[in-house]
Amino acid sequence: MSNSVNREEILKISNVNRKFFDEAKETSKQVLKDIDLSVYRGDFISIIGASGCGKTTLLRLIAGLDSVQEGSITLNGEEVRGTNPKSGYVFQQGCLFPWLTIEQNIAMGLKVRKVYKENAHRVQEFIDKIGLTGFEKSFPHEISGGMAQRVAIARALINDPEVLLLDEPMGALDSFTRADIQDLLLKLKEKNNTTMILVTHDIDEAIYLSNRIVIMTPRPGRISEVIEINDEFPRDRGGNHFTELRKQILGKFDLARNYKDPEYVI
Numbered sequence: 103m104s105n106s107v108n109r110e111e112i113l114k115i116s117n118v119n120r121k122f123f124d125e126a127k128e129t130s131k132q133v134l135k136d137i138d139l140s141v142y143r144g145d146f147i148s149i150i151g152a153s154g155c156g157k158t159t160l161l162r163l164i165a166g167l168d169s170v171q172e173g174s175i176t177l178n179g180e181e182v183r184g185t186n187p188k189s190g191y192v193f194q195q196g197c198l199f200p201w202l203t204i205e206q207n208i209a210m211g212l213k214v215r216k217v218y219k220e221n222a223h224r225v226q227e228f229i230d231k232i233g234l235t236g237f238e239k240s241f242p243h244e245i246s247g248g249m250a251q252r253v254a255i256a257r258a259l260i261n262d263p264e265v266l267l268l269d270e271p272m273g274a275l276d277s278f279t280r281a282d283i284q285d286l287l288l289k290l291k292e293k294n295n296t297t298m299i300l301v302t303h304d305i306d307e308a309i310y311l312s313n314r315i316v317i318m319t320p321r322p323g324r325i326s327e328v329i330e331i332n333d334e335f336p337r338d339r340g341g342n343h344f345t346e347l348r349k350q351i352l353g354k355f356d357l358a359r360n361y362k363d364p365e366y367v368i
Contacts (some may be wrong), residue, residue: 111146118138121171132322149299188265190267201241204239204245210258229256234249249274265299266297288311316328
């Protein structure tokens with residue numbers, strides 16, 4: 103039985119297509135094709151697929167950083183048109199403002215929304231949540247990559263987004279730091295029931311974090327399958343079922359390459 107039964111649909115992606123025009127070659131490159139997906143409150147969804155399959159493009163469309171050409175994306179019933187504080191976005195490299203301290207970086211979203219004065223106390227609360235107490239006055243160049251990603255996550259979450267969008271935020275981190283950030287995400291999700299969508303190339307990461315894994319085909323990117331994982335948290339990375347899921351998902355990628363559509367549409 104699907105774990106989406108009787109759950110609140112928060113995000114709806116309907117028949118979304120996205121092409122990019124190459125002016126030099128005067129051709130259109132189809133990046134996403136016929137994307138349909140329902141996301142429910144409290145979901146942790148991982149999107150996996152080969153490089154160039156449109157994972158980040160889809161995430162940017164959800165965030166309103168790019169525009170849908172065909173189809174629609176709605177968040178809480180409202181069509182996504184441009185960026186919105188209801189969607190928090192964490193980039194692969196964190197993208198902190200280098201001239202601002204840790205606490206100033208986290209506070210930036212509140213200041214942009216002009217709600218900092220009444221929420222200033224929450225900055226320290228989030229610094230404590232991400233385990234960086236004592237680093238409030240530090241600048242990005244004075245902290246590690248893992249610490250910077252913690253700051254980026256806190257900066258996105260302090261605006262209480264409906265959906266937190268994570269674009270491979272752990273991709274450049276060492277394995278120990280990556281595991282640490284993964285556990286932080288699970289802890290924050292458990293506490294706030296924040297809906298999270300992660301783009302990743304790491305199958306183990308997807309299994310460890312997600313209740314659903316979306317598998318995408320190579321270009322043009324389509325959803326070939328959605329795998330539900332109902333295992334309890336925390337999950338045992340060395341357990342038999344975890345290993346079985348890894349093998350199952352690896353096997354799906356042969357199926358994901360079977361679509362016959364051309365890569366380029368003129």
